[in-house]
Amino acid sequence: MNRLFERNQIIVGMGAVAIAALLWSLDGVFLRPKFYIFPASVIVFLEHLLGLILLSPIIFANWKNILIINRKTWLALLWVSFFGGLIGTLMITKAFFLAIDGEASFATVIILQKLQPVFALLMARIILKEKLNNQFYWWAGLAIGASYLLSFGKNGFNFNLFDLKNEAVWFALSAAFAFGSSTVFGKRLVNNLSFSLATVLRFSLTTILAGVLLLMAGNYSDIAKIDVIYWKLLLVITFSSGAVAMYIYYFGLKKIPASLATIAELFWPLSAIFLDYIINKNILTPLQIFATIILLISFYKITLGKEQTEKRQKILYKTSGKVIHGKKRGQKIGFPTANIKLQKEIPNGVYEGIVFIADKKYRGAIFIDKTQKILEVHIINFQKRLYNIEITVIIIEKIRAIQKFKNEKDLIEQIKKDVNIISNK
Numbered sequence: 001m002n003r004l005f006e007r008n009q010i011i012v013g014m015g016a017v018a019i020a021a022l023l024w025s026l027d028g029v030f031l032r033p034k035f036y037i038f039p040a041s042v043i044v045f046l047e048h049l050l051g052l053i054l055l056s057p058i059i060f061a062n063w064k065n066i067l068i069i070n071r072k073t074w075l076a077l078l079w080v081s082f083f084g085g086l087i088g089t090l091m092i093t094k095a096f097f098l099a100i101d102g103e104a105s106f107a108t109v110i111i112l113q114k115l116q117p118v119f120a121l122l123m124a125r126i127i128l129k130e131k132l133n134n135q136f137y138w139w140a141g142l143a144i145g146a147s148y149l150l151s152f153g154k155n156g157f158n159f160n161l162f163d164l165k166n167e168a169v170w171f172a173l174s175a176a177f178a179f180g181s182s183t184v185f186g187k188r189l190v191n192n193l194s195f196s197l198a199t200v201l202r203f204s205l206t207t208i209l210a211g212v213l214l215l216m217a218g219n220y221s222d223i224a225k226i227d228v229i230y231w232k233l234l235l236v237i238t239f240s241s242g243a244v245a246m247y248i249y250y251f252g253l254k255k256i257p258a259s260l261a262t263i264a265e266l267f268w269p270l271s272a273i274f275l276d277y278i279i280n281k282n283i284l285t286p287l288q289i290f291a292t293i294i295l296l297i298s299f300y301k302i303t304l305g306k307e308q309t310e311k312r313q314k315i316l317y318k319t320s321g322k323v324i325h326g327k328k329r330g331q332k333i334g335f336p337t338a339n340i341k342l343q344k345e346i347p348n349g350v351y352e353g354i355v356f357i358a359d360k361k362y363r364g365a366i367f368i369d370k371t372q373k374i375l376e377v378h379i380i381n382f383q384k385r386l387y388n389i390e391i392t393v394i395i396i397e398k399i400r401a402i403q404k405f406k407n408e409k410d411l412i413e414q415i416k417k418d419v420n421i422i423s424n425k
Contacts, residue, residue, distance in 0.1 A: 009255045009361065016252025017264035020245045025267075027241030032093060034233060036100040038226070039219040040093040045210035046223070046234055048085065051243030052207045055200040062197045065383070069193070072420065076188040077201055084182025085206030086213065088175050095171035115173065117144050119180030120262035127184055135301075136259070143266050143298035146291040180262065186250065187258035191363075191423050192381060195250035203243060266295065317346050317395040319375065323386040330378060333408060335365075335415050337376040338386045340393070342368065346375070350399045352422045355379050356392040365418050366395060369402065378415075380423055 035043045059066070069077075121140065189198045214220050226234075238244070253261050321340030330337040338355070351366040355377055364377040377393055399418055405411040 010260070013252040013255030014260060014264040016248050017256070017261050018267035020249035020252065021265050021267040023241040023245035023248075027237060027245075031233060031237055031241065033096055033100055035093075035230065036097040038230075039217070039222055040090055040097060041210065041214050041217050041219050042222045042226075043093060043234075044086065044089050045207070045214045046226075047089075047237050047242050048203055048207040048210055050234055050238040051246070052200070052203040054238055054243045055196075055203055055247070058196050058200040059204070062194070065193070065197060066201070073189065073192040076185045076192075077198075077205060079185040080182050080189055081202050081205035082209060083178040084186065085202055086209045088178030088182060090213075091171045091175035091178060095168045095175065098168040098171070115176040116180040116183075117262040117266065119177050120183045121259055123181055123184040124187070124258040124262070127188075139298045139301045140259075140263055143263050143295055146266075146295035146298065183253070183262050183265070184258045186253055187261070188423075190250055190254040194381065195254040196247065199243070199247045199250045202246065263298075315394055315396065316351070316398070317344065318392070319343050319346075319395075320390060320392045321375075322388055322390050325387065326374065326376065330376065333412050333415070335378045335412075335419070337367070337378050338391060339374050339376050340391065342370065342373045342375050346370070346395070347398075348402050350402070350418055351395045352397045352399055353377065354394040354396065355382075356394075357382075357386070357389070363422055364393065365399075365415070365422050366393065367402075378419065380419060 032043075117140065121137075186198070186202075189202075193201070252264070256264075319340070319342070321343060323338045323340060326337065326339040328336075346368050348369055351368065353364045353366045355362045355364040357379075362382055363380045365380070367376040367378075375393060399421060403414065405414065
C-alpha cells in the first residue's frame with residue numbers, strides 16, 4: 001500500500017504542477033501581453049492584491065499557525081515573495097512588453113526563461129540536499145532540451161536572437177533565476193507550512209513588496225487609468241494563472257521534491273504550443289512534434305525513476321499502533337509527540353521517519369527509549385489530536401544517540417536541530 005501511495009503522490013504532485021504550468025502558459029501567451037500599455041509594476045501589484053483578497057479567508061482560518069512560524073520559514077517566505085512573486089513576475093512581464101514593442105522576439109523571452117530548471121536543479125542539490133541518480137539528470141537534460149525545441153517555433157534556432165545588449169535578454173534571464181530559486185525555497189516553505197497557508201502568505205508579502213515598489217516608482221496614479229475591460233482581465237488572471245495557479249502549484253510541490261517540480265514546470269512550452277494550435281490554428285512542425293514526444297517520454301521516465309528510488313529507500317523498522325496518552329513532556333516544550341507502544345526491538349536513539357495517518361504521509365522525528373517501551377514521534381507540520389487513532393511509523397535513518405542535557409533550554413535547541421535536519425532532507 002505504501003508503494004502505491006508513493007507512486008500516487010508523485011503522479012498527483014507532478015500533475016498539479018503541470019496544470020499550474022498550463023495556466024501560466026495561458027497567461028504568457030494570451031493575457032499578460034494585453035497589459036503592455038501599463039507599467040509592469042502596476043500589473044504585478046494589482047494581480048497580487050486581487051489574489052490576496054481571494055485567498056484572505058485562509059489567513060483567518062490559520063492565524064494561530066502564523067504566530068508560531070520559525071525564523072527559517074519566514075526567510076524562505078521572504079525569498080519566495082521577493083524573487084518568485086515580485087522580481088520574477090516583474091522581469092518576465094517587462095520582457096514580454098519589450099517583445100510586444102518589437103525590441104525582442106517572443107522566442108527570445110520564452111527560450112531564455114527555459115533556463116529556469118537549470119537554476120532550480122542546482123539549488124535543489126546544494127540547498128535542499130536532494131540526492132538524484134544519474135538517470136534523473138539524463139532525462140531532465142532531455143526534457144530541458146525538448147522544451148527548447150518546442151520554444152523555437154517554425155523558424156528554428158537562431159543565435160541572432162540572443163543579443164546580450166538587449167534588455168529583454170537580461171529580464172528573461174533574471175526571471176529564470178528568480179522562478180528557479182523560488183521553486184527551491186518554495187519547497188522549504190511547504191515542508192514547514194500547509195500548501196494553502198504558504199500560498200496566501202506568499203501573496204501577502206509580495207503585495208506589500210509590490211506596493212512599496214509602486215510608491216517608489218511613482219506609478220500608483222496609473223491605477224486610475226485602468227478601464228473595466230482590463231479589470232476583467234485581471235480577474236481572469238486571478239482565477240487562472242494568478243492565485244488559483246499558485247494554490248494548485250504549492251499543492252503539487254508539497255507532494256514532490258523541488259527537482260521533480262521544476263521538470264513538471266516544463267509543461268509550460270508544451271501547453272503553450274497546443275494552445276496556440278487550438279486558438280490560432282498554428283500547426284506543429286515535425287521538429288516540435290518530435291520534441292513533444294521526447295518531453296512526454298522524459299516526464300514518464302522521471303516519474304518512474306523517482307518511484308523506483310522510493311522503492312529502494314532503506315527502511316530500518318516499521319511499526320504501527322494506536323496513539324496513547326503520554327506524560328505530555330513534548331507538548332510542554334513546544335514539540336508534541338504521538339506515542340505508541342513499542343511492538344518490536346528497536347535500538348535507543350533519535351531517528352528520521354515517515355508517519356502515515358489515514359493514508360496521508362508526514363515527516364517525523366522519532367525518539368525511542370527501550371526502557372519505557374514507547375515510541376514517541378513528533379510529526380512535523382501536524383497539529384491535530386490523534387488519541388486512539390491508528391498510525392504507521394516507518395523508521396528510515398538514525399540521526400543521533402540519546403543524550404543527557406544540563407537544562408531544558410539545551411534540550412529544546414537540540415530538538416530544533418533534529419527537526420531542521422529532517423525537514424530539509
